[in-house]
Amino acid sequence: TGAEIRFLRVEMGMSQKRLADSLGVDEQSVSLWERTKRRPAIAAERMLRLLYLERMDGTTKVAELIAQWNDTDRQEDELRRVFEDTEHGWRLAA
Numbered sequence: 001t002g003a004e005i006r007f008l009r010v011e012m013g014m015s016q017k018r019l020a021d022s023l024g025v026d027e028q029s030v031s032l033w034e035r036t037k038r039r040p041a042i043a044a045e046r047m048l049r050l051l052y053l054e055r056m057d058g059t060t061k062v063a064e065l066i067a068q069w070n071d072t073d074r075q076e077d078e079l080r081r082v083f084e085d086t087e088h089g090w091r092l093a094a
Helices: 002-011 016-023 027-034 042-057 061-079
Strands: 083-086 089-092
Touching: 002 027, 002 042, 016 027, 016 042, 016 061, 042 061
Parallel strands: none
Antiparallel strands: 083 089
């Protein structure tokens, strides 16, 4: 339920933004889940429960792995460049 998702998030001391980043969704999705306007995908729901159980157990291996994935994704986004063909040759697109 939305109340359960909010409870788990608050118990872990996470903002909606931080939870969204950890689950690979946007902040609005977490908000909609908590207001029971939308249900999370099964994978996101399982990951949320795994993060919660991990937090209660005192280990952080999954959270660290997710943080590494997010860092890798950000680095790849920064490396992607879009070029356009102009009459003066190729240039970096705005």
